[in-house]
Amino acid sequence: MKSEITKVTSHINPNEALIFERSQPGRIGYRLPPLDVDEQVLETLIPKAFLRDDDLEGVPEVSEVDIIRHFVRMSTWNYSIDQGMYPLGSCTMKYNSRLNEKVARIPGFAGLHPLTDAEDAQGALEVIYELQQHLAEITGLPGISLQPAAGAHGEMTGVMIIRAFIDARDGEAGSAKRRTMLIPDSAHGTNPASAHLSGFSVKTIRSTSEGLTDLDHLRELCSHGEVAGLMLTNPNTLGLFEKNIQEICRIVHDAGGLVYMDGANMNALVGVARPGDMGVDVIHLNLHKTFSTPHGGGGPGCGPCCCTRELEPFLPVPRIVLNRVESAGSTAASTGTRHPAPDTQHPRLRLDFNQPQSIGRVKAFFGNYGMMLRALAYIQTHGNDGLREATEAAVLNARYIAHGLTSDYDKPYNNPPMHEVVFTDKRQTRKGVHTLDIAKRLIDYGFHPMTIYFPLIVQGAMLIEPTESVGRQELDQFIEAMCSIAREAVDDPELVLSAPHTTRIGRLDEAAAARKPVLRWKPKARADAA
Amino acid sequence: MRYIPNSPEERAEMLQHVGLNSADDLFDSIPQELRLTRNLNTPAALSEIELLAGFDKLAQQNRAAKCTSFLGAGAYQHYIPTVVDHIISRSEFFTAYTPYQPEISQGTLQAIFEFQTLVCQLTGLEVANASMYDGSTALAEAVLMAERVTKRSKVIACGAIHPEYLDVVTTYVQHAGIELVRAEFDTASGQTSDVADLIDGNTAALVVQSPNFFGCIEDVTALAERAHAAGALLIVAVTEAISLGLLKSPGACGADIVVAEGQSFGVPLSFGGPYVGLFATREKYARQIPGRLVGEAYDKQGRRGFVLTLATREQHIRREKATSNICTNEGLIALAATVYLETMGRRGLQEVAQQCAQKTAYAAKQIAALDGFSVPFSAPRFNEFVVRAPKPAKELLAHLASEKNITGGLPLSRYFKDRSNDFLICVTEMNSRADIDALVAGLASAANDN
Numbered sequence: 001m002k003s004e005i006t007k008v009t010s011h012i013n014p015n016e017a018l019i020f021e022r023s024q025p026g027r028i029g030y031r032l033p034p035l036d037v038d039e040q041v042l043e044t045l046i047p048k049a050f051l052r053d054d055d056l057e058g059v060p061e062v063s064e065v066d067i068i069r070h071f072v073r074m075s076t077w078n079y080s081i082d083q084g085m086y087p088l089g090s091c092t093m094k095y096n097s098r099l100n101e102k103v104a105r106i107p108g109f110a111g112l113h114p115l116t117d118a119e120d121a122q123g124a125l126e127v128i129y130e131l132q133q134h135l136a137e138i139t140g141l142p143g144i145s146l147q148p149a150a151g152a153h154g155e156m157t158g159v160m161i162i163r164a165f166i167d168a169r170d171g172e173a174g175s176a177k178r179r180t181m182l183i184p185d186s187a188h189g190t191n192p193a194s195a196h197l198s199g200f201s202v203k204t205i206r207s208t209s210e211g212l213t214d215l216d217h218l219r220e221l222c223s224h225g226e227v228a229g230l231m232l233t234n235p236n237t238l239g240l241f242e243k244n245i246q247e248i249c250r251i252v253h254d255a256g257g258l259v260y261m262d263g264a265n266m267n268a269l270v271g272v273a274r275p276g277d278m279g280v281d282v283i284h285l286n287l288h289k290t291f292s293t294p295h296g297g298g299g300p301g302c303g304p305c306c307c308t309r310e311l312e313p314f315l316p317v318p319r320i321v322l323n324r325v326e327s328a329g330s331t332a333a334s335t336g337t338r339h340p341a342p343d344t345q346h347p348r349l350r351l352d353f354n355q356p357q358s359i360g361r362v363k364a365f366f367g368n369y370g371m372m373l374r375a376l377a378y379i380q381t382h383g384n385d386g387l388r389e390a391t392e393a394a395v396l397n398a399r400y401i402a403h404g405l406t407s408d409y410d411k412p413y414n415n416p417p418m419h420e421v422v423f424t425d426k427r428q429t430r431k432g433v434h435t436l437d438i439a440k441r442l443i444d445y446g447f448h449p450m451t452i453y454f455p456l457i458v459q460g461a462m463l464i465e466p467t468e469s470v471g472r473q474e475l476d477q478f479i480e481a482m483c484s485i486a487r488e489a490v491d492d493p494e495l496v497l498s499a500p501h502t503t504r505i506g507r508l509d510e511a512a513a514a515r516k517p518v519l520r521w522k523p524k525a526r527a528d529a530a
Numbered sequence: 531m532r533y534i535p536n537s538p539e540e541r542a543e544m545l546q547h548v549g550l551n552s553a554d555d556l557f558d559s560i561p562q563e564l565r566l567t568r569n570l571n572t573p574a575a576l577s578e579i580e581l582l583a584g585f586d587k588l589a590q591q592n593r594a595a596k597c598t599s600f601l602g603a604g605a606y607q608h609y610i611p612t613v614v615d616h617i618i619s620r621s622e623f624f625t626a627y628t629p630y631q632p633e634i635s636q637g638t639l640q641a642i643f644e645f646q647t648l649v650c651q652l653t654g655l656e657v658a659n660a661s662m663y664d665g666s667t668a669l670a671e672a673v674l675m676a677e678r679v680t681k682r683s684k685v686i687a688c689g690a691i692h693p694e695y696l697d698v699v700t701t702y703v704q705h706a707g708i709e710l711v712r713a714e715f716d717t718a719s720g721q722t723s724d725v726a727d728l729i730d731g732n733t734a735a736l737v738v739q740s741p742n743f744f745g746c747i748e749d750v751t752a753l754a755e756r757a758h759a760a761g762a763l764l765i766v767a768v769t770e771a772i773s774l775g776l777l778k779s780p781g782a783c784g785a786d787i788v789v790a791e792g793q794s795f796g797v798p799l800s801f802g803g804p805y806v807g808l809f810a811t812r813e814k815y816a817r818q819i820p821g822r823l824v825g826e827a828y829d830k831q832g833r834r835g836f837v838l839t840l841a842t843r844e845q846h847i848r849r850e851k852a853t854s855n856i857c858t859n860e861g862l863i864a865l866a867a868t869v870y871l872e873t874m875g876r877r878g879l880q881e882v883a884q885q886c887a888q889k890t891a892y893a894a895k896q897i898a899a900l901d902g903f904s905v906p907f908s909a910p911r912f913n914e915f916v917v918r919a920p921k922p923a924k925e926l927l928a929h930l931a932s933e934k935n936i937t938g939g940l941p942l943s944r945y946f947k948d949r950s951n952d953f954l955i956c957v958t959e960m961n962s963r964a965d966i967d968a969l970v971a972g973l974a975s976a977a978n979d980n
Contacts, residue, residue, distance in 0.1 A: 028878070042887070046777070057876075059648070075623055078622040078623065086626075094533075103581070106585055106589045108588075113799050115603055116594040116601070123590065137572055138570060150858040152858070153856075160704075196855075272560065272566060273565055294625055297642075297865065298629070360698075363666055364664055368663075369800050377585070380576045381581060383575025385569060386575050390531060395556045403547065443633055448634065472535075474535075504633075505829045505833045507829060507830070508633075508836075512828070517825045519823055
């Protein structure tokens with residue numbers, strides 16, 4: 001009893017070879033102006049021993065037409081947000097506005113060199129400064145660095161700030177005793193990996209049967225006096241708001257630790273609640289999630305780090321700050337306790353490298369600047385009411401899906417979800433159908449699957465995040481598709497187990513790929529000889 | 531809000547459908563005292579017309595973007611074929627995410643496989659990953675990897691490495707128990723001085739940038755021999771990746787890990803990012819590499835495809851024992867680099883690199899002949915070189931910018947307080963002979979003006 005599939009993509013270009021296999025000697029895809037200086041014998045400029053002797057063998061030779069067809073054909077094998085709902089939980093796959101792309105390509109920004117004298121790049125610095133102001137308002141945390149290039153990079157920055165703060169507060173001996181970072185068992189893998197980079201060992205906090213941080217376990221872990229901090233995602237990766245967040249922060253603070261919030265799920269909070277008001281000390285944001293900068297097939301991202309005034313001196317350098325006239329006896333501008341008059345002699349903004357407590361630089365130049373332009377355009381396009389509206393729409397869409405799937409799928413937690421909702425394959429496994437199979441079958445219905453097998457604490461997890469960018473009809477189609485798969489799992493499990501059926505290729509043997517990895521193309525002859 | 535498909539009426543119906551009365555009820559799990567009762571203090575919504583006008587106005591203030599530029603030092607102005615931006619602007623590429631579901635991500639996966647192959651070809655190494663954030667963080671990850679591979683804790687940073695790269699490495703290793711030792715550079719040649727005294731049995735890696743920060747090409751082969759003799763790895767960093775089209779590949783010189791900034795491959799300057807870090811190493815270290823890897827795989831019908839592979843190195847599986855914390859990388863920029871490299875192709879990469887070297891030689895010769903100016907480092911160069919001016923470089927270049935609309939290079943005083951008269955010039959295929967002549971004339975007149 002195969003149900004009718006209404007939303008399927010077909011693949012018109014099934015066989016586009018690797019560019020190396022298409023390459024033909026003598027094909028050309030470019031033209032440069034002729035060299036307009038007298039050509040010297042190369043070896044008189046650079047000794048022969050320093051020059052390539054392989055004539056770039058193997059690098060492709062193709063025409064411009066070949067290039068366009070190659071990539072356009074390959075592109076048709078991708079699913080993308082622009083084609084439809086892309087409900088990867090914790091990834092916030094929302095619409096990427098064309099306007100933001102246009103802004104990022106304005107020549108005055110796109111052509112600007114990062115080592116330009118600050119005086120000649122005031123417009124670019126103004127974008128950074130204004131975005132910092134907005135993110136401070138949105139998070140309730142006034143100290144901002146836009147330097148981190150992605151979420152995990154922002155995490156590393158935030159955790160290093162915690163480490164630096166404790167080192168400064170407790171001194172070397174005292175700090176050496178605080179080397180434990182607490183992380184819930186539901187956290188993203190980047191959290192423990194980032195903690196490790198900052199020299200912390202990780203202790204895992206249990207979640208309750210409600211799907212929230214276990215306060216008793218947290219108290220117990222905090223009672224040993226070695227806790228440097230807690231890394232908490234809120235709403236957590238089950239899509240649930242940690243309603244005890246204030247108590248959680250109190251427990252950690254009383255134990256002498258700091259609270260880091262993973263802001264991956266800020267799309268549930270913008271304009272509704274602010275981490276700074278909850279007692280959180282430091283957070284990272286993902287501009288490529290919450291603020292809609294494109295995911296680009298895996299990046300680039302931008303992972304701003306936002307912190308309290310107390311932690312601000314530890315942020316990466318350079319800081320982008322207002323030029324102010326120093327009044328006699330004024331304290332350091334970074335304490336923010338005084339607001340000297342604006343300096344009219346100098347440009348409005350400057351780079352401040354003089355931050356002796358800073359953790360240092362985490363990336364060359366200023367970070368992923370192009371993403372900052374897009375995020376600022378997002379904030380300006382939405383306006384303050386639009387930002388809240390987007391949050392409401394995102395949470396409502398998740399709630400709608402939660403409501404629509406409850407009759408066919410096991411929902412392990414009763415608490416109402418925020419922007420994402422987790423289900424499991426518990427009911428389907430009776431017939432041998434697992435989360436992976438459901439995900440693959442969903443492809444046949446024309447949807448990108450949800451995040452699967454994450455969070456790790458939920459067996460057979462399916463984490464669904466629709467975002468605000470999906471209309472009701474498509475939500476209904478998705479719910480219908482999922483319910484149809486649930487029926488298929490009972491009536492015709494083989495159909496689900498062998499999915500997808502409509503893609504250019506079937507399930508790939510990933511185990512074989514990892515056993516004997518082939519990670520690059522090699523010319524035939526050499527591959528055979530090897 | 532035009533990006534939200536559901537109208538307010540539809541949303542009201544949906545609320546009712548899920549049993550709620552108002553949008554506020556969606557947030558019942560947030561304690562009342564934590565909920566904002568006011569609007570955010572961010573600007574009201576702008577139309578497209580207003581928004582573009584605002585950004586255009588800001589862009590106008592970036593005066594330097596309108597100048598002829600000889601600024602390099604880790605970010606380079608190169609020709610970008612039109613097709614690059616067209617391809618990366620396709621919805622299917624820029625609005626997809628990490629290819630977790632290979633059946634519907636083959637476009638991204640095959641492109642990454644091609645990227646990995648190109649990076650191997652250019653660096654002369656056997657395995658390359660799917661990208662790092664940029665050259666500086668790639669270098670930091672290389673240093674951490676060398677410590678894992680050798681189980682040694684001392685790392686020697688040779689000669690003239692980009693100061694911002696060194697800063698980033700310093701930040702990354704500060705809690706990793708790694709001792710970072712700086713080796714001097716020879717002030718006559720501009721290359722790394724002898725490092726024999728610094729290398730010992732606890733040295734994990736020797737790190738060298740070539741061409742180095744001053745534009746000098748290092749003797750990578752000799753340094754590799756030095757490192758290997760002590761059982762250490764050689765890490766080579768390349769900030770100007772176009773040099774790989776002309777210079778002997780670091781892998782062929784004996785490097786064990788090569789990292790590079792890929793911005794020169796079709797990526798706009800964009801005030802410092804997003805760029806893309808290249809990371810390559812020897813096959814025997816493949817399981818120690820940070821970041822994502824794409825490998826070949828086959829389905830039941832024997833059809834070839836590509837998948838993310840060797841993921842047991844990564845944070846989502848290995849957590850605190852992962853080779854790196856990186857998750858999101860620079861996917862779309864790696865795609866731009868791939869399109870660039872394939873469009874320019876074998877001959878184009880050679881020609882661009884040749885033009886850079888020839889024009890640089892021309893510029894260096896003209897400037898060295900100017901009264902009061904000299905080119906202090908004697909080592910062979912690719913497309914950057916240091917110039918010593920008869921007066922403070924910052925002042926000289928400011929004059930050149932305001933009088934002639936030329937950004938004449940980077941005053942080295944930005945990083946080296948004792949080099950106030952020195953500045954770093956970069957010449958690429960984008961600088962015509964007329965540009966170079968104008969620079970030379972401008973420098974002469976700026977030096978004489980007072």
